[in-house]
Amino acid sequence: MSVLVVGSVALDTIRTPMxxxxxxxxxxxxxxxxxxxxxxxxNLVAVVGDDFPSRHVDFLRRKGVDVKGLVTASGKTFRWExxxxxxxxxxxxxxxxxxVFSGFDPDIPREYRNSKYLFLANIDPHIQERVLRQMTKPxxxxxxxxxxxxxxxxxxxxxxxKKVDILLLNESEIRGLxxxxxxxxxxxxxxxxxxxxxxxxxxxxxSLLFSGDHIFSAPAYLMESIxxxxxxxxxxxxxxxxxxxxxxxxxxxxxxxxxxYGSVMxxxxxxxxxxxxxxxxxxxxxxxxxxxxxxxTYF
Amino acid sequence: MSVLVVGSVALDTIRTPMxxxxxxxxxxxxxxxxxxxxxxxxNLVAVVGDDFPSRHVDFLRRKGVDVKGLVTASGKTFRWExxxxxxxxxxxxxxxxxxVFSGFDPDIPREYRNSKYLFLANIDPHIQERVLRQMTKPxxxxxxxxxxxxxxxxxxxxxxxKKVDILLLNESEIRGLxxxxxxxxxxxxxxxxxxxxxxxxxxxxxSLLFSGDHIFSAPAYLMESIxxxxxxxxxxxxxxxxxxxxxxxxxxxxxxxxxxYGSVMxxxxxxxxxxxxxxxxxxxxxxxxxxxxxxxTYF
Numbered sequence: 144m145s146v147l148v149v150g151s152v153a154l155d156t157i158r159t160p161m162x163x164x165x166x167x168x169x170x171x172x173x174x175x176x177x178x179x180x181x182x183x184x185x186n187l188v189a190v191v192g193d194d195f196p197s198r199h200v201d202f203l204r205r206k207g208v209d210v211k212g213l214v215t216a217s218g219k220t221f222r223w224e225x226x227x228x229x230x231x232x233x234x235x236x237x238x239x240x241x242x243v244f245s246g247f248d249p250d251i252p253r254e255y256r257n258s259k260y261l262f263l264a265n266i267d268p269h270i271q272e273r274v275l276r277q278m279t280k281p282x283x284x285x286x287x288x289x290x291x292x293x294x295x296x297x298x299x300x301x302x303x304x305k306k307v308d309i310l311l312l313n314e315s316e317i318r319g320l321x322x323x324x325x326x327x328x329x330x331x332x333x334x335x336x337x338x339x340x341x342x343x344x345x346x347x348x349x350s351l352l353f354s355g356d357h358i359f360s361a362p363a364y365l366m367e368s369i370x371x372x373x374x375x376x377x378x379x380x381x382x383x384x385x386x387x388x389x390x391x392x393x394x395x396x397x398x399x400x401x402x403x404y405g406s407v408m409x410x411x412x413x414x415x416x417x418x419x420x421x422x423x424x425x426x427x428x429x430x431x432x433x434x435x436x437x438x439x440t441y442f
Numbered sequence: 443m444s445v446l447v448v449g450s451v452a453l454d455t456i457r458t459p460m461x462x463x464x465x466x467x468x469x470x471x472x473x474x475x476x477x478x479x480x481x482x483x484x485n486l487v488a489v490v491g492d493d494f495p496s497r498h499v500d501f502l503r504r505k506g507v508d509v510k511g512l513v514t515a516s517g518k519t520f521r522w523e524x525x526x527x528x529x530x531x532x533x534x535x536x537x538x539x540x541x542v543f544s545g546f547d548p549d550i551p552r553e554y555r556n557s558k559y560l561f562l563a564n565i566d567p568h569i570q571e572r573v574l575r576q577m578t579k580p581x582x583x584x585x586x587x588x589x590x591x592x593x594x595x596x597x598x599x600x601x602x603x604k605k606v607d608i609l610l611l612n613e614s615e616i617r618g619l620x621x622x623x624x625x626x627x628x629x630x631x632x633x634x635x636x637x638x639x640x641x642x643x644x645x646x647x648x649s650l651l652f653s654g655d656h657i658f659s660a661p662a663y664l665m666e667s668i669x670x671x672x673x674x675x676x677x678x679x680x681x682x683x684x685x686x687x688x689x690x691x692x693x694x695x696x697x698x699x700x701x702x703y704g705s706v707m708x709x710x711x712x713x714x715x716x717x718x719x720x721x722x723x724x725x726x727x728x729x730x731x732x733x734x735x736x737x738x739t740y741f
């Protein structure tokens with residue numbers, strides 16, 4: 144089974160208390176793809192500029208990511224520059240240069256349109272909806288968003304949510320979207336918008352799944368050292384959706400495992416800059432950390 | 443088996459977004475005692491003024507708390523007034539009137555001195571040490587503290603920790619005590635001070651146990667409505683130590699269960715002002731919520 148992801152491919156410049164890196168590989172679709180590629184085949188739809196290093200494309204191909212949908216446009220690749228302080232939570236954005244990403248309105252390759260699993264990474268909900276309309280009959284549509292869209296494209300986002308199965312967002316986003324401080328109340332409000340499931344990402348505090356009356360509280364793996372949290376949320380989503388794509392049905396037990404796999408993948412993302420650690424992870428690393436999380440939380 | 447607790451008995455005036463209450467029963471030793479009384483016998487050592495309503499003493503007796511060590515001094519009972527905002531974390535203290543508590547230097551009743559389980563609630567570490575010196579041979583000494591003592595009585599606290607088995611503290615306290623931001627590093631530093639175990643209380647995000655290389659990440663129960671978080675930490679400690687007092691040994695499995703029982707008890711504390719809900723909890727309520735926490739986190 145394969146997953147289609149539509150999102151950004153970027154060159155990131157990042158400062159954290161642990162160091163700085165310039166123009167390294169990043170972007171929501173990249174973190175998602177590489178994470179999910181550990182579970183299933185991934186088809187990537189995104190745009191880069193003609194300055195995008197070919198070694199990054201080779202890297203994605205080596206990870207088993209199908210890059211037929213990676214369009215090269217004339218101009219520069221999307222660039223983001225940000226800085227994290229010691230608490231490693233929300234970064235301070237120093238600059239965002241959309242470049243070729245500003246006109247991103249993807250034409251989904253014909254052979255991708257009947258994908259059963261679709262991840263709409265964090266882009267304009269209007270574009271997310273245009274992507275969704277090109278799909279034949281996806282079995283599972285998951286979607287990410289951010290406070291910018293919640294504030295500025297709320298009607299479009301709410302309309303999109305009617306057609307989404309799983310919404311992933313963080314605590315501040317779900318509070319912004321629903322106006323509810325309490326996470327249970329906020330999650331119930333999201334479910335009324337349409338998604339059958341909502342996953343609240345709480346960073347170092349784990350995550351919560353709400354599906355009807357069913358709630359799962361997933362632990363976080365404890366990290367002794369974090370180098371760069373960029374991409375952790377997309378990597379998490381890659382683990383969740385990548386694992387779900389391997390399940391015949393999506394039972395509550397499957398969903399719980401999927402979320403734990405997502406958490407495991409995110410731990411690799413933050414252990415080094417860009418995809419240095421995430422890109423070299425093997426099946427044994429993943430299983431070992433999955434079992435550690437089980438040991439950490441069993442009672 | 444019985445637990446001895448030494449701490450404060452107070453009359454609290456509390457404002458939360460859910461309402462306000464004036465001069466209601468509170469204090470670390472009260473929350474701890476009532477919580478632990480669901481698991482084992484509790485001996486309470488504390489001081490109140492001659493204005494302390496006798497109905498509160500009757501209430502403690504009815505909960506099976508031995509109040510032989512509750513001294514009535516001439517003067518007024520310790521009063522605390524505080525306010526919580528919507529995030530229900532650290533309250534803003536409006537006033538603290540120590541009153542009779544200012545000279546608290548307890549003489550432990552002879553029949554309590556051979557207690558096997560001792561909880562030193564949050565008081566001056568110098569007094570905590572004086573209590574400890576009066577004990578014959580406790581099997582397990584647990585202790586709480588706060589940022590005020592960490593900042594102002596650090597040498598006394600560090601000296602005390604050499605003789606403590608379990609230190610309970612919250613995230614900001616463990617960071618203040620150790621100067622480490624990362625919780626694993628902070629916990630390792632605490633263990634080097636002496637305690638065999640440290641429990642980090644993370645409020646709505648659960649708690650962490652560190653014991654040598656053993657780590658347990660305990661989930662939080664999800665609350666749809668919080669009325670008053672006062673006493674949650676002491677209630678948690680009451681569940682932990684109360685349950686441990688029923689265990690022949692303190693295996694890692696016992697410790698994990700104890701922490702989950704602590705989390706369960708804390709959920710009752712925050713469901714109403716003062717001890718209104720906590721004081722009326724029965725065995726079935728506790729077991730039901732314990733099983734809910736298991737269902738919430740199993741994978």
